[in-house]
Amino acid sequence: MVRLNNAMHVVDEFTSSRRLATLARIPTQTELLDAIDTYRSLLGERSGAKAAVLDRLRLLIERWVPCLDVPAGVLHAVRELQTLDESPVPPAGWDAYDGYPDTWGGQVKQATGTADRPSPEAAAALQRTAEAAAVMSTFLNLAGMLASPRLWAAASAWPSREHVVEHIDEYLAGIHQTGWTDEKGQPAFQSVTAAAQHLRSLCQTWEPGPDLPAEISSAARAVFAAVGLPEPVEGWDAFEGWRDKSDGA
Numbered sequence: 005m006v007r008l009n010n011a012m013h014v015v016d017e018f019t020s021s022r023r024l025a026t027l028a029r030i031p032t033q034t035e036l037l038d039a040i041d042t043y044r045s046l047l048g049e050r051s052g053a054k055a056a057v058l059d060r061l062r063l064l065i066e067r068w069v070p071c072l073d074v075p076a077g078v079l080h081a082v083r084e085l086q087t088l089d090e091s092p093v094p095p096a097g098w099d100a101y102d103g104y105p106d107t108w109g110g111q112v113k114q115a116t117g118t119a120d121r122p123s124p125e126a127a128a129a130l131q132r133t134a135e136a137a138a139v140m141s142t143f144l145n146l147a148g149m150l151a152s153p154r155l156w157a158a159a160s161a162w163p164s165r166e167h168v169v170e171h172i173d174e175y176l177a178g179i180h181q182t183g184w185t186d187e188k189g190q191p192a193f194q195s196v197t198a199a200a201q202h203l204r205s206l207c208q209t210w211e212p213g214p215d216l217p218a219e220i221s222s223a224a225r226a227v228f229a230a231v232g233l234p235e236p237v238e239g240w241d242a243f244e245g246w247r248d249k250s251d252g253a
Contacts, residue, residue, distance in 0.1 A: 011046070012089075014039035015061075018082045021072045022102045030070050037065055053141040057084045060144070060233055067234050077232020080196075084140065143175035144231070147203070150224035152243040153216050162212040172204040199223070199230040 014031050017023060024030055031039070044058045061081040068075060083098055094101040146168065149155045156162075163171075179197055203223040210220060225240055236243040 011039040011042035015043060015082060015085065018070075018074060018078055019086060020079070020098050020101050021074050022100065024070075024072055024074065026102050030072070033065060033069055036070055037062065040065065054085060054088045056141050056145060057081050057088065060231075061085075063236075064233060075232045080231060139174045139178040143171050143178075143200075144227075146171050147224045147227045148243075148245070150203070150216070150220055151228060151240050152245075153221060153241060154244050156216045156221075157214065158244075162214075165207065165211050168207045168212060169204060172200055172207065176200055176204075195230040196227065199227045203227060 014036060017027065017031060018036070040058055040062045044055060044062075047055055047058075058081075061078065064075065064077050064081065068078065079098070083093075086098075087093075146163075149159065176197060179200075203220070203226075206217075206220050206223050210217060221240070225235070228235075
């Protein structure tokens with residue numbers, strides 16, 4: 005439990021640039037990768053959506069030297085983990101959060117040090133955000149299949165057009181539902197929204213089957229690029245899925 009808590013703490017430092025700025029030293033790339041691997045390996049049977057987020061986060065960190073300029077994709081992934089852990093979004097937003105209790109909008113009482121019980125409104129907001137994170141993780145798994153001809157061809161069955169469009173719509177709604185904003189106070193991940201909307205427009209006129217149209221595959225890859233997730237080392241055409249780092253692959 006101590007190892008898991010320590011690993012989670014290192015990853016949690018990357019919820020915002022403001023939080024990183026309070027540290028005497030920013031964790032190195034190696035330290036962050038080790039924390040992600042530890043976090044991932046200790047999840048066990050509880051992995052699910054959280055494991056998928058950690059796998060995406062690891063690929064991002066492999067191509068970034070940690071600094072105060074945190075890529076949107078890293079922020080997105082770390083905040084998804086917070087949501088899956090049922091941590092509420094700070095009232096002032098993640099970008100304004102520096103990791104101290106008094107900036108959490110009263111979630112911790114400064115006078116007594118005892119925790120407040122969340123209000124019904126806060127509890128409802130937490131539930132909505134948790135649902136949004138699950139929806140986003142599910143959509144990105146689908147987008148990974150659409151981005152990779154090999155993954156798509158390996159499927160034993162394919163979703164219907166309505167099912168694909170529904171997942172995209174739920175993803176678009178989920179991004180809006182989080183209420184995340186950028187440093188200018190504007191809705192975060194606008195490029196992700198635009199990429200997902202383009203993918204949706206293509207899928208509306210396509211009946212999924214064994215053949216994966218190049219334009220749909222390209223649009224799905226654009227979604228990952230917008231999130232900040234780089235192309236797999238082997239390239240999307242040869243990509244066969246993210247492997248668990250503990251399996252020796």
